[in-house]
Amino acid sequence: MKTRYINYLLLLTTLILWRCEPNVDEFVPHSGNADFSVFVSVGDSYSAGYIDGALSYTGQVNSFPNIIATELSSLGSGVFKQPLLPEGTSVGSSLNGSYVLQEVNGMLMPVPTQGNPELLIDPSTWINSKAPFNNVAVPGAKSFHLLAKELGDPSLGAGNFNPYYARFASNPGTSTVLGDAMANNPTFFSLWVGGNDVLWYGLAGGTGEEAGIGANDITPDFLFNQSVDKLVQTLTSGGAKGVICNIPGIDALPYFSYITYDNLILTADQATLLNAGYAKYNQYADALGVPRITFKEGPNPFVVEDPEHPLKMRQMVKGEKVLLSALSGILDDRHWGSLNPLPDSESLDLEELDNMKKATDRFNDHIKKTAEKYDLAFVDANAIMEQLMDGIIIDGVSYNTTFVKGSFFSLDGIHASGRGYAIIANEFIKAINAKYGSTVPLATVNNYTGVEFP
Amino acid sequence: MKKNLLIGYLFLLCSIAGYSEGYQVNLQGERQTGMGHVGTGLNFGASNIHFNPGALSLMKKNWDFSFGVSPIFSNNTFQKLPPSTYEAYSDNPVGTPFYFYGAGRISDRFTAGIGVTTPYGNSLVWGDDWDGRYLIQDISFHAIFIQPTLSFKILDNLSIGAGFTFAPGSVELNKALPLQGQNGEEGQVELSGSTIGYGFNVGLYFQASEKFSVGVDYRSKIDMNMDGGEADFTVPESMSEYFPEDNTFSATLPLPANLVIGLGWNPSEKLTIGFDFQYVFWSAYQSLDFDFEKNTEALQDSHNPRNFHNSATYRIGAEYHLSDKFDLRAGFYYDQTPIPEDYLSPETPGTNKYGMSGGLSWYITKKFSLDLSFLYIQGQKREDGYELANFYGTYYTNAFIPGFGLNYKF
Numbered sequence: 093m094k095t096r097y098i099n100y101l102l103l104l105t106t107l108i109l110w111r112c113e114p115n116v117d118e119f120v121p122h123s124g125n126a127d128f129s130v131f132v133s134v135g136d137s138y139s140a141g142y143i144d145g146a147l148s149y150t151g152q153v154n155s156f157p158n159i160i161a162t163e164l165s166s167l168g169s170g171v172f173k174q175p176l177l178p179e180g181t182s183v184g185s186s187l188n189g190s191y192v193l194q195e196v197n198g199m200l201m202p203v204p205t206q207g208n209p210e211l212l213i214d215p216s217t218w219i220n221s222k223a224p225f226n227n228v229a230v231p232g233a234k235s236f237h238l239l240a241k242e243l244g245d246p247s248l249g250a251g252n253f254n255p256y257y258a259r260f261a262s263n264p265g266t267s268t269v270l271g272d273a274m275a276n277n278p279t280f281f282s283l284w285v286g287g288n289d290v291l292w293y294g295l296a297g298g299t300g301e302e303a304g305i306g307a308n309d310i311t312p313d314f315l316f317n318q319s320v321d322k323l324v325q326t327l328t329s330g331g332a333k334g335v336i337c338n339i340p341g342i343d344a345l346p347y348f349s350y351i352t353y354d355n356l357i358l359t360a361d362q363a364t365l366l367n368a369g370y371a372k373y374n375q376y377a378d379a380l381g382v383p384r385i386t387f388k389e390g391p392n393p394f395v396v397e398d399p400e401h402p403l404k405m406r407q408m409v410k411g412e413k414v415l416l417s418a419l420s421g422i423l424d425d426r427h428w429g430s431l432n433p434l435p436d437s438e439s440l441d442l443e444e445l446d447n448m449k450k451a452t453d454r455f456n457d458h459i460k461k462t463a464e465k466y467d468l469a470f471v472d473a474n475a476i477m478e479q480l481m482d483g484i485i486i487d488g489v490s491y492n493t494t495f496v497k498g499s500f501f502s503l504d505g506i507h508a509s510g511r512g513y514a515i516i517a518n519e520f521i522k523a524i525n526a527k528y529g530s531t532v533p534l535a536t537v538n539n540y541t542g543v544e545f546p
Numbered sequence: 547m548k549k550n551l552l553i554g555y556l557f558l559l560c561s562i563a564g565y566s567e568g569y570q571v572n573l574q575g576e577r578q579t580g581m582g583h584v585g586t587g588l589n590f591g592a593s594n595i596h597f598n599p600g601a602l603s604l605m606k607k608n609w610d611f612s613f614g615v616s617p618i619f620s621n622n623t624f625q626k627l628p629p630s631t632y633e634a635y636s637d638n639p640v641g642t643p644f645y646f647y648g649a650g651r652i653s654d655r656f657t658a659g660i661g662v663t664t665p666y667g668n669s670l671v672w673g674d675d676w677d678g679r680y681l682i683q684d685i686s687f688h689a690i691f692i693q694p695t696l697s698f699k700i701l702d703n704l705s706i707g708a709g710f711t712f713a714p715g716s717v718e719l720n721k722a723l724p725l726q727g728q729n730g731e732e733g734q735v736e737l738s739g740s741t742i743g744y745g746f747n748v749g750l751y752f753q754a755s756e757k758f759s760v761g762v763d764y765r766s767k768i769d770m771n772m773d774g775g776e777a778d779f780t781v782p783e784s785m786s787e788y789f790p791e792d793n794t795f796s797a798t799l800p801l802p803a804n805l806v807i808g809l810g811w812n813p814s815e816k817l818t819i820g821f822d823f824q825y826v827f828w829s830a831y832q833s834l835d836f837d838f839e840k841n842t843e844a845l846q847d848s849h850n851p852r853n854f855h856n857s858a859t860y861r862i863g864a865e866y867h868l869s870d871k872f873d874l875r876a877g878f879y880y881d882q883t884p885i886p887e888d889y890l891s892p893e894t895p896g897t898n899k900y901g902m903s904g905g906l907s908w909y910i911t912k913k914f915s916l917d918l919s920f921l922y923i924q925g926q927k928r929e930d931g932y933e934l935a936n937f938y939g940t941y942y943t944n945a946f947i948p949g950f951g952l953n954y955k956f
Contacts, residue, residue: 113621113635114925114942119628166631192728193784200784485936488680489724499724521629531629538677544728545782 121166124530126333127279128169132226133157134238134273134323135284137507138516139229140256141174144190145504146207147231147256148182151190154510154540157227157282159517160524163533174227175219175260181208185232191503193496193546200496200545201419202503212255215246223262224275230257234292234311235285235319238269270326281327281334282520284473286455289316290448291506294342297415297437298444310451317458324466335469335524338456342448344477346495347416347505348440353408356392356422356429363387366430370395376403383407394422394429397436405433413440416495416505469527471519486515487538499542510541569668569687569894570802570826572859573616573643576917576951580905581863582877583921584820587761587808589751591955592647595661595695598761598808599707600749602649602697603657607955610659614917614951615644622670622895623942626677627929632939634676639686641669645951654699661693661709666801672892679722681935682893683734689715689770689801693747703753711747715770716740717799719893727782737795737836739775743768745801759810767803767830772796777838779845788844796837800830815867822861828854828884851934857884863903870912875905875919888933895941897928905949917951 133139133155140147141155152158152174161172177183182190182205189207193200211217230243232254237243244257245265258264262272273281289311293300300308305315327334342348358366366387374384385395385407393407394414408414414422414429418438421428428434440448456474463470480500483492491512492498495505500512508516514537521532575593578585585597592610594601618641626632649659671684690713697707716739723733745768751761773796779789809821831854837847863877881899890896905919923945931938 114623114927114944116623116625116633116942117927117940119625119631121629121631195784485934487677487937488935525629534626534630536626536630536632536677538679542724542726544726546728546784 119531121531121533123167123532124525124528126524126528126530128164128167128532130226130276130279131157131161131164131169131172131281132273132276132278132327133229133282134269134327135229135282136233136288137229137231138287139227139282139284140231141513142231142507143502143504143509143513144182144192144507145188145202145204145502146182146184146190147177148190149177149179150510151182152176152227154513155227155229156508156513156517156520157229159514159535159540160282160520160532161226163517163521163535166533167530172226173222173224175222175225177208177211181211183208183211187212193503193544195546202496212259215258218259218264220259220261220264223260223267224272225260226276228260228269228273230254230269232256232288233269233285234288235316235323236305236311238285239319239322241266241268243269270323274326274330277330278327278332279330281332282337283323283327283334284337284471285320285323286316286339286459289455290339290451291342293444294348294440294448295415297435298440298447299437302447310447313454313458316455320458320462324462324468328466333468333528335471335520335527336459336463337471337473337520338459339452340473340477341452342413342445344481344493345506346493346498346501348413349493350416350495350505351414351419351422353410353412353414354391354393355414356387356394358387358389358392358430360389363389363392369431373403373405394434394439395432396429396434396439398441399436408434408439409442411442411445413445415439469520469523471523473516473519476519489538489542491515496543503543509543511537512542514540569666571618571641571643571665571667572824573618573921573947573949574645574663574665575612576614576616576905576919576949577865577873577875577907578863579616579921579947579949580875580877580903580917580919581820581865582822582861582879582901582903584808584822584861584863584877586749586763586806586822587759587810588818588820589753589759589810591953592649592659592661593645594697594707594749594751595647595649595659595693595709596645596663596665596747597806598749598751598763599695599697599709599747600705600763601751601761602659602695602707603651603655603699603705604703604751604753605649605651605657608651610647610649610953610955612645612647612951612953614949615642616919616921616947616949617642618945618947620945621943622672624672624676624678624892624895624939625942626939632677634672634678637671637673639669639671641667643667649695656699657697657707659695659697661691661695663691663693664689665691666715670893670895674720674722678892678937680724681721681891681932681937683720683722685717685719685893687715687717687799689713689743695747704751706750707748709747711745711766711768713743713745713768713770713801714740715743717772717775723779723781725781725785729782731782733779733781733785733789735780736778737775738778739772739795741770741772743770743801757812761806761808761810763804763806763808765804765806767827768801770799770801772798777836785844788842790840790842790845793845794839796839797835799834802830803827817867818865820861820863822859824859824861826857826859826884829856830854831884851889853886853889854884855886857882871909873907875903875907877901877903883928887930890928890930890941891932891935892937892941895925895928895943897925897941897943899923899925899943907953913954913956915953917949917953919949919951921945921947921949923947
């Protein structure tokens with residue numbers, strides 16, 4: 093009897109002990125010398141949560157400013173109101189829906205879904221009455237757009253205004269993005285602009301102006317600098333503190349690196365056929381003393397249109413870039429880069445790349461100076477992207493800038509994936525904590541969604 | 547520009563499990579456990595088969611049988627480094643190490659016995675969705691050491707012994723793969739297999755005087771070579787060709803050698819004090835490599851450096867003979883972790899540990915006793931991580947281990 097009693101007693105004790113977790117140190121986040129009570133985000137598609145070739149509800153919920161706002165909520169930050177699309181919807185700049193990976197002819201490719209174009213086209217779906225929003229980032233916006241009331245003016249007609257802003261502007265045609273941001277009386281802001289001031293030129297294959305205000309142009313320095321100054325001056329006018337981010341170079345973007353200049357893979361037979369096809373070209377080339385177009389088995393440089401070339405086309409050289417948008421033209425019966433030259437608008441030559449590089453450097457220089465002048469937290473996205481090109485590992489997952497398998501970029505090859513945005517959010521948080529002595533919690537990257545496979 | 551350009555090397559960084567001082571389980575006798583697990587310099591009957599086969603032929607009776615079980619209630623907490631607020635708690639099943647010893651005197655000089663013990667094992671469950679899931683979700687490893695042993699008395703106070711160990715063992719581990727499906731499910735791999743390892747245990751025991759005894763025991767390394775372990779991948783449909791079905795792997799997990807030097811001291815007739823210095827040759831565990839039978843572009847063999855150091859454990863324990871009915875015990879030990887900085891992975895949240903124990907024997911009859919022990923293990927908090935996976939945080943560990951044993955000798 094006695095043994096049984098002891099056994100019961102021991103059993104009881106062990107059941108109690110089973111759940112005795114070790115004592116742990118408590119961590120309490122604090123704001124340092126920043127005031128996060130009203131947080132606003134000003135920027136472009138990156139800040140808007142554009143992902144997989146479209147703005148989508150899920151992308152907006154995963155936008156890096158919203159990730160930051162979620163972490164700020166433990167520090168007394170108010171509601172972070174975003175101009176959300178209806179749940180489950182998406183709309184891209186070409187009125188497409190979000191891309192998904194799909195098997196097409198045995199190949200896994202990003203394919204656009206149907207999407208919800210009405211959300212941009214039909215003003216009755218717009219949410220202007222709900223303004224102001226805390227996240228006033230506008231996909232496609234350049235620096236000076238954020239100060240222009242024309243940005244959201246539908247009366248200018250399709251193609252002449254930005255419907256992403258028009259749909260949530262407090263007063264389309266009258267209000268500005270900056271004005272709508274200020275309507276919140278922000279105490280803290282994030283500002284990430286300038287990407288589109290360079291990128292659009294690249295997306296158009298360098299066919300725009302080196303300095304101009306057209307869609308495909310690189311923004312002139314004075315206009316960029318003036319716009320950034322005005323934005324920061326205004327945002328800080330009420331005593332708000334903030335974080336500002338520079339522009340990553342395009343080398344990191346899979347959109348410009350997935351297809352390499354010499355990605356034309358040929359069999360010996362195909363090479364022979366193509367060589368025959370370019371025999372006439374090569375006669376002229378010899379006569380003019382310019383390089384021939386030749387092919388061999390294995391990888392070959394693509395043939396590209398070149399308006400400045402005496403024969404209007406040539407083979408690409410190392411360092412030049414092919415746009416991801418050329419993929420279908422290369423693969424289908426347009427035979428871009430082989431039988432037919434790759435259009436000028438689908439490639440970037442060395443001079444065009446140099447224009448972009450120099451503009452990026454100049455703009456980044458100004459952003460850095462502005463951060464110093466206004467004593468703002470500063471995120472060096474350009475340096476982070478360079479690290480990412482070598483690959484980084486976070487919590488057991490490796491990320492790099494490779495298309496799809498690199499996990500950082502979404503299926504459009506320009507915008508981040510959900511996890512990519514979480515990584516960006518953490519870089520912003522680290523910069524904020526370093527500047528303001530705060531301990532804003534970091535997001536848990538593995539809780540976010542990366543690239544999804546069928 | 548084929549599909550394979552979109553995916554590759556996904557498995558390259560998947561480090562796969564290993565263990566630590568946590569996978570050595572020192573619970574091979576309730577009397578010893580009650581005394582901080584000292585025993586190599588003491589003569590505690592049949593359990594000498596494990597602690598020091600040399601002492602076996604000096605056991606006081608002709609027959610000695612012991613059986614015991616020590617359920618382990620362990621807890622692990624992981625905190626990511628601030629300012630992250632992420633925390634995870636393990637949900638470990640109760641581990642059940644046990645032992646059985648039987649020994650009998652064959653002649654004046656020879657004593658034979660057999661021991662069945664579980665000196666290595668590990669059960670750790672972090673959960674399917676926790677933040678470190680790409681390193682490990684859960685792991686279960688068991689090995690049973692079966693050790694026939696023979697001891698020879700050289701002199702009345704000096705004896706040697708040796709045992710041959712064969713050790714069937716099995717492992718099962720699960721981890722997530724960073725490969726997300728459109729259905730919201732994540733890739734996963736289950737690796738499982740079993741094998742038998744072989745080794746030996748030799749010991750020398752010297753009763754220097756009535757008051758002092760000394761023992762040395764060496765237990766060899768046992769390599770658990772696993773061939774044909776099952777590698778079962780669950781991945782999104784479009785990726786399945788890269789993770790072939792019915793794949794197998796081979797891997798080797800070393801169970802390291804131990805050298806134990808023990809001292810016994812009887813300051814009075816009623817009091818016994820023991821000291822053990824245990825040195826574990828963990829440097830045998832340099833890496834854990836999984837060699838898959840079928841490799842693909844996305845599924846390469848997996849090399850996971852471990853770089854363990856040799857480690858030492860210092861033990862002290864005392865037994866007080868209260869009466870003919872009761873012995874009381876207490877002990878303490880300090881157990882160094884073999885895991886170097888930047889190699890701390892959540893499948894082995896190893897850290898320097900303190901063990902505090904107590905115990906008692908109740909002699910129900912002269913021949914038959916009930917042996918009880920209780921061991922509390924407190925791990926030092928350790929802020930560290932596995933660099934190759936860049937997974938860092940603070941690990942907290944403790945364990946409560948009650949032990950129940952029976953001994954019959956005549």
